[in-house]
Amino acid sequence: MKNHREGYAMNFELHRDFPESLDEEWTRLLNQAAVHVPFLHPGYLRGWWQTRGGGEWPEAQLALVTARREGELVGVAPLFWTPRAEGGAALMLLGSVEISDYLDVIARPQDLAEFIRGLLAALPGLDLPAWSALDLYNLLDDSPSLALLEAEAAAAGYSAQVERLQHSPFIRLPGDWETYLAGIDKKQRHEIRRKMRRLEESGVPFRWYTADDPDRLAAEVDDFMALMAQDAEKAAFLTPAMRQHLHHTARWALGAGCLHLSFLEIEGHKAAGYFSFDDLNRLWVYNSGMDPAFNAYSPGWVMLGYLLQWANEQGRDEFDFMRGDESYKYKFGAVDRFVMRVRLEC
Missing domain, CATH: 3.40.630.30 (Gcn5-related N-acetyltransferase (GNAT))
Incomplete structure (x- = not known):
């Protein structure tokens, strides 16, 4: 009317x-x-x-x-x-x-x-x-x-x-990985480098990649939710309706050109995943999941390091962690805003 x-x-x-x-x-x-x-x-x-x-x-x-x-x-x-x-x-x-x-x-x-x-x-x-x-x-x-x-x-x-x-919290990005690292707390800078280097020098096969194949998308989202479900609170969150929502959001974002669904694989197994949006020259981190079987390699921290390196190299202006005041966000140099x-x- x-x-x-x-x-x-x-x-x-x-x-x-x-x-x-x-x-x-x-x-x-x-x-x-x-x-x-x-x-x-x-x-x-x-x-x-x-x-x-x-x-x-x-x-x-x-x-x-x-x-x-x-x-x-x-x-x-x-x-x-x-x-x-x-x-x-x-x-x-x-x-x-x-x-x-x-x-x-x-x-x-x-x-x-x-x-x-x-x-x-x-x-x-x-x-x-x-x-x-x-x-x-x-x-x-x-x-x-x-x-x-x-x-x-x-x-x-x-x-x-x-x-x-x-x-x-969010991070303003300088557009250069080393400049970004130089701008955060010295202790945290060394810790990020140490954890990334530990995996890179371990000798185990690993890779990180972004899922962008439409034919594989549903399976990749299922894998991502399996990583989320390793956490008891997130497992309870993943009701059938919520799973449907995440599948739809991934399909929409892929079609809109703003999906950034990324995984860290170690020894052929998904160890960490981040569901993000690459939009408006920012990377918006929507959710994440980790497999505790790979905790020795700190997959969450390592994956965040690779994402931040990628975002800097691609000239993104911001890395937005979105809602939540988890301590690791501030260790990576995030500053607060509020909803x-x-x-x-x-």
């Missing part, structure tokens, strides 16, 4: 499904958006919706809101409706909460304020089940949407709360 409000040049429309006809416009808009991250691609979010976040949201209704100005797509709020555990219901960003590290609304910088203002005005008039909160998770702390949502909330009749959720939650109550 369409919602017209006086004083706003944007025309808002509610979609109850994912129209594939939007993909080209959506992607073009995302490429110019104030916030551009892999988890906002329509292909990724369509797959997320098919499994409801790997089973995270069993009761949900799609509430995809678009805005047009004179027929041109100028904004997307990828939302869904769901009941809240504390009572009532909320509108949330598709991708929330557990498996999509960074989320936001989508508009060009010059349109973002008008889009958020118009969205907050339009939402109560859309044909949706009753809801009492707009609950937005996983916005980066430097997202311009944060200040705009707070600023526009009162005028639109909402109360706003902003909360810091999680650390999300935030903005809750607007009616």
Whole structure:
């Protein structure tokens, strides 16, 4: 349905499904958006919706809101409706909460304020089940949407709360492996070199490679999940719906040209794997898995070393560990940023 409000040049429309006809416009808009991250691609979010976040949201209704100005797509709020555990219901960003590290609304910088203002005005008039909160998770702390949502909330009749959720460390890359190493703590630099050298001088056959054969992709993803499942917490995470989500995400990312699924093999066996996105001149590390049978070779550290060396040599600007404050990230020289939650109550 369409919602017209006086004083706003944007025309808002509610979609109850994912129209594939939007993909080209959506992607073009995302490429110019104030916030551009892999988890906002329509292909990724369509797959997320098919499994409801790997089973995270069993009761949900799609509430995809678009805005047009004179027929041109100028904004997307990828939302869904769901009941809240504390009572009532909320509108949330598709991708929330557990498996999509960074989320936001989508508009060009010059349109973002008008889009958020118009969205907050339009939402109560859309044909949706009753809801009492707009609950937005996983916005980066430097997202311009944060200040705009707070600023526009009162005028639109909402109360706003902003909360810091999680650390999300990253490394700015200098473009040279030795320069990168020289910029981290001396003790950690020696430790990285020592562990990489130990494997390289061990005499055992090893290699690291990136899986990019479409015919082998499903098997490679299964192998990756087998590595993940060596950890009890990750094994519990890998429900059938979550496995389906990871397969879809890998297929989408390969088709979009941004999949970086890499493995370290030792003596012909996969010892470590990293599922990453190579997008926007950054490497975004989505998940990882290790086989403890090869702990003597420190496969996780060694693989990270090779990935960082590759990213520097390929001229990537950043190495993004995404959410989580595990200590090893900081040992590799990561610095903090944070993901935030903005809750607007009616």
